[in-house]
Amino acid sequence: ENADGKYISPFHDIPLFASSKEDKEIPAKRSKMTGSEVLFNMIVEVPRWTNAKMEIATEEPLNPIKQDIKKGKLRYVANIFPHKGYIWNYGALPQTWEDPNHTDDITGCCGDNDPVDVCEIGSKVWLSDQILNGKTKAYCIFCTIYCYRPLHVSIFIRRGAAEAQKTIVVDLYIDDVKKHKPGYLEATADWFRLYKVPDDKPENHFAFNGEFKDKDFAVEIVKSTHEHWKALLHKKTDGGTINCTNVLVSGSPFCCSEEHARSIVQSVRKF
Numbered sequence: 001e002n003a004d005g006k007y008i009s010p011f012h013d014i015p016l017f018a019s020s021k022e023d024k025e026i027p028a029k030r031s032k033m034t035g036s037e038v039l040f041n042m043i044v045e046v047p048r049w050t051n052a053k054m055e056i057a058t059e060e061p062l063n064p065i066k067q068d069i070k071k072g073k074l075r076y077v078a079n080i081f082p083h084k085g086y087i088w089n090y091g092a093l094p095q096t097w098e099d100p101n102h103t104d105d106i107t108g109c110c111g112d113n114d115p116v117d118v119c120e121i122g123s124k125v126w127l128s129d130q131i132l133n134g135k136t137k138a139y140c141i142f143c144t145i146y147c148y149r150p151l152h153v154s155i156f157i158r159r160g161a162a163e164a165q166k167t168i169v170v171d172l173y174i175d176d177v178k179k180h181k182p183g184y185l186e187a188t189a190d191w192f193r194l195y196k197v198p199d200d201k202p203e204n205h206f207a208f209n210g211e212f213k214d215k216d217f218a219v220e221i222v223k224s225t226h227e228h229w230k231a232l233l234h235k236k237t238d239g240g241t242i243n244c245t246n247v248l249v250s251g252s253p254f255c256c257s258e259e260h261a262r263s264i265v266q267s268v269r270k271f
Contacts, residue, residue, distance in 0.1 A: 007261040010043050011056050011063040011115060012233060012246035012254075014094040014131060016226050017041070038219055042118050042132040042156060046090040048125045051076040056092055058114060061245045061264045065129050078198035083191055088119035089126045093154070096225035097232050100240070107207045113242070116225050117153045121177070121184055153192065154218050155185070174212055185212055 002008050018039040045054045045065055053068045053075040068075040077085060098111030126132065155177065177185055189210060193203050231237040233244055233252045244254035247261050 006247060006258055007062060007265045008248060009062045009246050010065060010129075010131070011058060011092075011094060012229075012244065012252075013248040014041055014043065016093055016095040016222070016229075018133065040093055040156070040222065042091050042120060043094055044089050044091040044120070044126045044128060044130040044132065046086045047128055048087065048089050049085050051079070051085040053077060054128050056115065059241045059243050061243055062261060063243060063245075064268075077195055080191065080194050080198070083187065087187060087191055088121050089124075091118050091120065092116065093118055093222060093225075095229050096222060097229040097239075097242075098225055099228040099232070099237065101237065102228060109207075111225075111228070113240070115229075116222055118156050119153060119188060120156050121181055153188075154222065155188065155212070174214055 002013075008014070018041055043056065043065070045056065046052070054065055055068055056063050057066050079085060092115040094115065096116040098114055098116065100110045100113045102111055103109070104111070120126070120132070174185070189206070189212075193206070195204075197203060228237070232239045232242065233246065233249050233254060235253050244252070245261075245264070246252055246255050247258060249255055
């Protein structure tokens with residue numbers, strides 16, 4: 001439910017780029033930029049230090065955030081010493097989609113059929129379902145290869161967070177992360193390498209030889225996945241089982257009325 005009391009999809013109806021106008025103007029008409037800084041909106045799925053695998057349900061109407069289920073059981077990530085649960089606020093960038101029909105030129109792999117994942121590394125613990133409106137900016141990105149599908153994970157920080165205040169007047173790059181959050185990049189790579197091992201699965205492997213790519217590379221990945229999302233929402237590509245029902249995406253054949261969106265939510269609540 002947004003600020004106007006409308007039921008919306010966190011996947012499709014929240015703009016990727018932060019609006020230069022009021023946040024409630026969706027979709028944003030232009031990006032908020034300061035110099036070469038690009039600010040994004042982020043959806044928090046999993047708060048830091050928690051273990052429940054919460055995620056946007058991409059195949060359900062209006063894409064609610066809910067705990068993933070596998071083989072009839074709720075999914076959790078294991079604690080991997082010395083880490084406790086998710087070591088960042090974990091979430092996704094709205095209006096992005098890693099197209100499984102698109103082969104990445106660099107990795108040679110297809111997309112994982114989900115929005116771009118985000119690790120928000122500021123000090124505050126956010127809540128699940130919380131929207132960080134125009135408060136996140138890209139630092140860098142790395143790519144995990146699992147089952148021949150790339151998982152691009154963007155490393156972000158909330159704009160205005162204490163760690164960013166000292167460098168807010170300049171672009172933030174990998175060296176800034178190393179300076180203000182020492183050890184965080186290494187811990188992130190370690191977590192993604194091992195987090196499936198407790199489930200008797202092999203270690204994950206990384207593209208780019210495990211190297212973190214810089215901010216400019218990250219922004220280009222985000223922009224390209226935004227274009228794939230646009231094609232999905234305007235029926236220019238096959239989304240398979242992805243549910244594209246939305247309320248606010250102008251011109252989308254999947255756009256529904258506010259009344260229909262409310263009926264979707266009410267029908268679920270009956271159960």
